[in-house]
Amino acid sequence: MRPAVYAGKPKDSSDYDKITVGALQVYVPKNVKTDAGVIDVDMMGKGIYQRLVVSGLTM
Known part of the structure; x- marks a missing residue:
């Protein structure tokens, strides 16, 4: 699986965990591999x- 960003909600959101970051809703696949069981989702920059920025994913 390669990381990808798409605008909008997934067609079948039951396969995803929803994480809210600021005003954004981020959908992460439930079967994603992580470094230590933790994914860090954050916003960087201003305006x-x-x-x-997403970190903690294992390729």
Whole structure:
């Protein structure tokens, strides 16, 4: 599985955990592999220059 970002809710959201970050809702696959069982989802930057940062995923 390769990380990817898509706008909108997944067609079948039952296969995903929903994480709220600020005003965003992030859907992460339930079977995703993590470094230590933890995924860190955060926003970096200010104003229109904010970006979503995800760490802790294992490839």
